[in-house]
Amino acid sequence: MGTRNLSAYHEGSIPDAGEMRFGIVVADWNPEVTSALLNGALRTLRKHGTRKENIIVRHVPGSFELTLGAQLLAEYEDPDAVICLGCIIQGETPHFTYICQGVTYGITQLNLDYNIPFIFGVLTTHTIQQALNRAGGKHGNKGDEAAVTAIKMAALQKSMEE
Numbered sequence: 627m628g629t630r631n632l633s634a635y636h637e638g639s640i641p642d643a644g645e646m647r648f649g650i651v652v653a654d655w656n657p658e659v660t661s662a663l664l665n666g667a668l669r670t671l672r673k674h675g676t677r678k679e680n681i682i683v684r685h686v687p688g689s690f691e692l693t694l695g696a697q698l699l700a701e702y703e704d705p706d707a708v709i710c711l712g713c714i715i716q717g718e719t720p721h722f723t724y725i726c727q728g729v730t731y732g733i734t735q736l737n738l739d740y741n742i743p744f745i746f747g748v749l750t751t752h753t754i755q756q757a758l759n760r761a762g763g764k765h766g767n768k769g770d771e772a773a774v775t776a777i778k779m780a781a782l783q784k785s786m787e788e
């Protein structure tokens with residue numbers, strides 16, 4: 627099976643995001659990758675109608691800090707969903723595993739603790755090239771995928787309130 631293109635989705639199936647408000651927390655470790663993820667997420671949210679003033683972007687030093695950054699956005703900015711963007715690349719030590727575990731657990735826990743979605747837009751790759759391939763390269767952009775997931779999950783949450 628080929629690698630899925632992260633930017634390929636069926637346009638017609640995406641809810642309108644004109645009345646939605648999003649937080650984006652982006653890790654500055656591997657910035658050439660995470661800035662591309664951020665651009666993808668911003669472009670996709672805007673394409674589906676989200677107003678500029680309803681997208682709040684905050685930076686954190688590394689992926690491990692995404693959990694608290696996302697929680698702070700949820701607490702102070704009243705978003706319909708929070709998108710977490712990061713890039714963790716395997717090094718020579720087990721550090722990779724601990725950061726991956728920490729942020730995966732942290733974001734999962736936020737999804738369970740709050741009544742809004744927190745989206746896992748974190749690349750976990752063996753090499754920088756694999757990450758670049760998924761940040762606007764040959765396999766698309768995980769930022770696009772994260773934004774589409776945020777819109778869909780925010781719409782699901784809103785539909786429950788109706």
Ligand code: DLZ
Pocket residue numbers: 653655656687688689690691712713714715716717721722725
């Ligand atoms: C320390 C570290 C390492 C080795 N690798 C990455 C990485 O590939 N991607 C990433 O987002 N962050 C990395 N970090 C930083 C940690 O996430 C965190 O910021 C520090 O451990 C805090 O001191």
